[in-house]
Amino acid sequence: GQQVMQIPQYQHVQEGEDFTTYCNSSTTLSNIQWYKQRPGGHPVFLIQLVKSGEVKKQKRLTFQFGEAKKNSSLHITATQTTDVGTYFCAGINTGTASKLTFGTGTRLQVTL
Amino acid sequence: DSGVTQTPKHLITATGQRVTLRCSPRSGDLSVYWYQQSLDQGLQFLIQYYNGEERAKGNILERFSAQQFPDLHSELNLSSLELGDSALYFCASSVDGVETQYFGPGTRLLVL
Numbered sequence: 186g187q188q189v190m191q192i193p194q195y196q197h198v199q200e201g202e203d204f205t206t207y208c209n210s211s212t213t214l215s216n217i218q219w220y221k222q223r224p225g226g227h228p229v230f231l232i233q234l235v236k237s238g239e240v241k242k243q244k245r246l247t248f249q250f251g252e253a254k255k256n257s258s259l260h261i262t263a264t265q266t267t268d269v270g271t272y273f274c275a276g277i278n279t280g281t282a283s284k285l286t287f288g289t290g291t292r293l294q295v296t297l
Numbered sequence: 298d299s300g301v302t303q304t305p306k307h308l309i310t311a312t313g314q315r316v317t318l319r320c321s322p323r324s325g326d327l328s329v330y331w332y333q334q335s336l337d338q339g340l341q342f343l344i345q346y347y348n349g350e351e352r353a354k355g356n357i358l359e360r361f362s363a364q365q366f367p368d369l370h371s372e373l374n375l376s377s378l379e380l381g382d383s384a385l386y387f388c389a390s391s392v393d394g395v396e397t398q399y400f401g402p403g404t405r406l407l408v409l
Contacts, residue, residue: 218397227299227387227400228340273340275398284353285330285398287340 187212187278189288197294204264206291208257208274215277217250217257218285223270264295300324301401303388309407315376318404322369322390328352329371330398331363332387340387346371347393378408 188211198204208217216235220228232241234250234257241248247260257274274288300323310316322329331343342355346365357363360378365371375382385405389398 220400227402228389228398229299230397230399233397284342284345284355287332287342289339 187276187286189274189276189286191272191274191288191291193291194289195292195294197296198264200266200295200297201263204261204268204293206259206272206274206293208259208276208288210255210276210278210286212255212278214254217254217274217276219248219257219259220273220275220287221270222273222290226270228273261293264293266295266297268293269295299399299401301388301390301399303386303401303404305404306402307405307407309409310378311409312378312380314378314408315374316378316406318373318375318386318388318406320371320373320388320390320401322371322388323399326390326392326399327369328391328393329365329369330389330391331357331371331373332389334385334387334403336384338384343373375406380408382406383408 191208218233219231222228232248237254238252239250245262249258271290271292273290275285302321304319327348330345333341343357344363345353349365360376363373385403387403389400391398
């Protein structure tokens with residue numbers, strides 16, 4: 186079945202450093218979504234990318250969808266302690282109508 | 298607040314028992330999803346319902362079952378509970394089953 190892997194599993198940065206998480210799917214995706222889960226919280230939708238090569242920005246966050254629609258990345262510029270949490274990508278396989286497959290997640294820790 | 302409600306928030310029970318988790322989707326959302334998240338693990342998709350009908354099935358054990366009622370709320374039934382079933386169970390909803398998912402606060406289940 187479809188697998189969505191994320192790397193790294195865990196990253197610890199100092200406040201102000203940049204952070205990137207990569208998401209790779211074993212199959213072509215029709216779209217990809219990103220979610221953030223704060224410690225003790227529930228996943229919260231951040232953004233959806235649909236087009237091949239699409240790049241979207243939200244303040245310090247930059248999201249990219251690969252040309253082949255099999256990978257994606259989330260880059261955070263100048264991290265802050267409020268960025269702490271686990272970031273999940275989630276993709277819908279072009280072959281399976283609606284099932285959203287979540288990635289393995291990247292846990293980000295930011296210290297002063 | 299996502300608009301998705303889950304009850305109870307916490308549940309402590311013993312091995313071999315049966316429990317029911319309840320979820321009310323956001324107003325207007327027809328699709329409900331159930332996920333299991335074990336400690337420091339990703340989100341394991343269990344099952345999806347759309348307007349009362351099962352739409353997609355993930356890694357749901359035979360001891361687990363779910364349903365969506367005419368008023369669109371959903372219940373997840375877990376039976377013959379084992380220690381390994383201890384986890385956070387999230388419900389999410391979306392409008393039509395392919396768009397953004399909105400997660401509830403989760404039910405934390407502890408099996409002793």
